Amino acid sequence: MIPEIKHLGAKNCVTGSCHLVQTHSGSDSGVNILVDCGKAYGHDPELAFERFPVLPRDIDYLFLTHAHIDHIGRVPDLIDAGFQGEIICTHATKVLLIPMLHDTLSFTDKSDKQVQRLEKIIDELSWGFEYNEVFALKKGINFKFGNAGHILGSCFIRFSFPRKSAGDYTVIFSGDLGCTDTPILPDPDQPDVCDLLVLESTYGDRNHTGRKNRIDALNKMLHKAMNDKGIVYIPAFSLGRTQELIYELDRIGTKIPVFIDSPLGLEITKIYSDLDSFWDKEAKALKAKGDHPIDFKNLYSVERFRDHKKLLNFKGPAIIIAGSGMCTGGRILDHLECGLDDPKNDIFFVGYQANGTLGRRIIDKKVPVKAGIHTLTGYSAHADQSLLVNWVRAMPEPPGEIRLVHGEAKARQALSGFLN
Numbered sequence: 001m002i003p004e005i006k007h008l009g010a011k012n013c014v015t016g017s018c019h020l021v022q023t024h025s026g027s028d029s030g031v032n033i034l035v036d037c038g039k040a041y042g043h044d045p046e047l048a049f050e051r052f053p054v055l056p057r058d059i060d061y062l063f064l065t066h067a068h069i070d071h072i073g074r075v076p077d078l079i080d081a082g083f084q085g086e087i088i089c090t091h092a093t094k095v096l097l098i099p100m101l102h103d104t105l106s107f108t109d110k111s112d113k114q115v116q117r118l119e120k121i122i123d124e125l126s127w128g129f130e131y132n133e134v135f136a137l138k139k140g141i142n143f144k145f146g147n148a149g150h151i152l153g154s155c156f157i158r159f160s161f162p163r164k165s166a167g168d169y170t171v172i173f174s175g176d177l178g179c180t181d182t183p184i185l186p187d188p189d190q191p192d193v194c195d196l197l198v199l200e201s202t203y204g205d206r207n208h209t210g211r212k213n214r215i216d217a218l219n220k221m222l223h224k225a226m227n228d229k230g231i232v233y234i235p236a237f238s239l240g241r242t243q244e245l246i247y248e249l250d251r252i253g254t255k256i257p258v259f260i261d262s263p264l265g266l267e268i269t270k271i272y273s274d275l276d277s278f279w280d281k282e283a284k285a286l287k288a289k290g291d292h293p294i295d296f297k298n299l300y301s302v303e304r305f306r307d308h309k310k311l312l313n314f315k316g317p318a319i320i321i322a323g324s325g326m327c328t329g330g331r332i333l334d335h336l337e338c339g340l341d342d343p344k345n346d347i348f349f350v351g352y353q354a355n356g357t358l359g360r361r362i363i364d365k366k367v368p369v370k371a372g373i374h375t376l377t378g379y380s381a382h383a384d385q386s387l388l389v390n391w392v393r394a395m396p397e398p399p400g401e402i403r404l405v406h407g408e409a410k411a412r413q414a415l416s417g418f419l420n
């Protein structure tokens with residue numbers, strides 16, 4: 001069987017990931033597999049479930065490449081719409097799933113009881129699997145996870161679909177692919193050969209500065225804050241970026257206080273700490289030496305809302321890390337409201353800012369700001385152009401077809417020039 005693949009979300013943009021894989025075998029209804037079911041941000045489109053080519057109740061499997069909300073955020077709505085299949089992901093993603101969704105659900109008008117019910121269903125439907133082992137689905141379909149090195153638990157997926165007359169037809173979904181030399185996480189695994197590669201292209205048109213450059217930039221920012229007693233605001237995703245920043249600040253040995261003003265960020269940091277079997281060699285070696293890689297003396301947790309309120313009046317120097325990463329909501333908004341008008345302060349953007357988000361509007365100077373604005377793509381959790389190209393070239397032979405998704409037109413165009 002050669003499956004039909006439809007890109008229902010993040011086809012031409014970077015948020016709202018959702019892909020449908022359908023096999024049709026004669027009179028049989030075939031197998032319906034959904035890969036990710038994420039929320040869209042800013043101007044990115046989100047296809048209503050009524051317009052899906054398949055009813056949610058007819059989806060057999062929902063695969064989740066990782067636990068970022070733009071890949072999992074619509075799972076509760078999919079269940080409300082009738083989905084009752086299996087949710088398949090890695091072990092670490094399974095651990096991260098409920099905390100991440102709980103945070104999103106707490107901003108909806110659902111009652112506590114409804115939220116609890118949904119979380120119980122998600123927990124019952126979801127299963128964690130190992131990396132690099134082949135597992136069987138129905139109708140002879142197999143899948144295997146490779147480590148994508150993007151965040152804890154992130155994977156790329158290789159499906160193989162049996163064919164009567166030829167060998168298996170194989171498809172790889174890259175999910176979000178990470179960088180090499182990412183703090184805490186091992187580098188992405190190399191992909192096997194495949195007939196079709198569905199590849200992300202977020203940074204298909206540019207190359208990041210290396211880890212050394214971004215540590216230098218972070219260091220410079222710390223010195224500036226020390227000298228002018230300002231506050232450095234870092235809007236960061238609770239999952240992934242926050243832990244990477246803590247790791248790098250720990251290595252630098254910062255003298256000024258660092259506040260993690262994000263209950264979710266703190267909960268996820270605890271999960272990162274607990275799941276040390278997924279860390280890279282460097283992080284494991286630090287822990288073995290007695291230096292916990294994501295904990296240090298000047299690091300402060302701000303959990304309660306009243307402490308967050310107090311922090312709004314804090315005089316620098318300080319670093320405040322708070323969500324959301326694209327300034328679309330969360331505690332970072334209160335901080336920006338208090339500190340944007342002060343030239344002593346700085347905002348340090350370390351992640352992708354989608355079109356239409358406040359983060360992008362600040363960078364594009366569409367919002368009056370007196371604080372310094374800095375962007376550093378080197379902190380991205382996404383592979384850059386050369387890494388994407390090298391990852392594809394590492395395949396034993398080139399894929400039969402490559403489809404670029406999860407990128408704006410400019411990025412897809414630039415990347416396709418290197419892949420064809």
Ligand SMILES: [Zn+2]
Nearest residue numbers: 066068150176
């Ligand atoms: Zn992601």
